Amino acid sequence: MDISAWILSIAGISVLSILIDLFLPSGTTNGHIKIIFNYVIVFVIIAPLPTLIKSDFDSSSIFTETDIVLQEDYIYQLNRDKLTMLEIGIESALESEGLKNVVVSISADIFTTVMQIETIYVDFSNLVIVGESEHIDIENKAVDVITSFVEIEKENIVFSGN
Numbered sequence: 001m002d003i004s005a006w007i008l009s010i011a012g013i014s015v016l017s018i019l020i021d022l023f024l025p026s027g028t029t030n031g032h033i034k035i036i037f038n039y040v041i042v043f044v045i046i047a048p049l050p051t052l053i054k055s056d057f058d059s060s061s062i063f064t065e066t067d068i069v070l071q072e073d074y075i076y077q078l079n080r081d082k083l084t085m086l087e088i089g090i091e092s093a094l095e096s097e098g099l100k101n102v103v104v105s106i107s108a109d110i111f112t113t114v115m116q117i118e119t120i121y122v123d124f125s126n127l128v129i130v131g132e133s134e135h136i137d138i139e140n141k142a143v144d145v146i147t148s149f150v151e152i153e154k155e156n157i158v159f160s161g162n
Contacts, residue, residue, distance in 0.1 A: 006048050013037070013044050072111065079110035086149060090120075093145045099138065101126040104146075117150055125161025 017037035024030045083106050090104045103123040109116045122142050129138075139159055146157055 006044075009044050010041070013041050017041065075113055076110055079108070079112075079115045082115060083108060083110065090146055090149050093149070094142060097141055097145060098129055098131040098136075099124075099141065100128040100130055102142070117152055118156065120146055120150075120152060120157045122146070122157060122159050123161050124159060127161070 017034070017040075020033060020037065021030070024033060087104045087106055091102055094102045094104075103126070105121040105123070106117055107119040107121070109118065124138065127138070142159070143154055143157055146152065147154075
């Protein structure tokens with residue numbers, strides 16, 4: 001028995017038991033039918049196990065290459081979302097420090113499960129300094145804010161537009 005057919009039969013019998021439960025009136029008959037369907041579900045689950053135990057079970061039939069591609073897509077999107085939130089967080093923190101309109105872009109390897117940030121680009125071309133922040137070292141303030149968010153060497157932070 002194919003594993004996908006086995007899983008499909010488990011799902012089918014489960015849905016059938018839910019539908020029967022919805023349409024039958026409550027009472028002793030409904031209770032007996034539930035017990036019968038529970039036995040059927042258990043039988044459907046354990047029926048192919050003896051053939052799997054006796055034969056050489058091939059685990060590669062469970063996971064196909066498309067499952068791996070979907071996982072890579074998920075990791076890519078998750079890391080992309082993390083980078084976007086990190087960029088927004090750094091920009092907001094810089095603004096709270098009196099540095100408005102700073103654009104932060106992060107370059108990272110987003111195709112691995114543990115995302116590695118390579119470079120952070122900070123664009124000061126539209127910078128507006130507000131409050132009492134006019135006599136500060138802008139780059140050092142930006143480095144302090146960025147390193148409070150991520151662990152990165154100062155050499156990997158690139159400034160432009162200042």
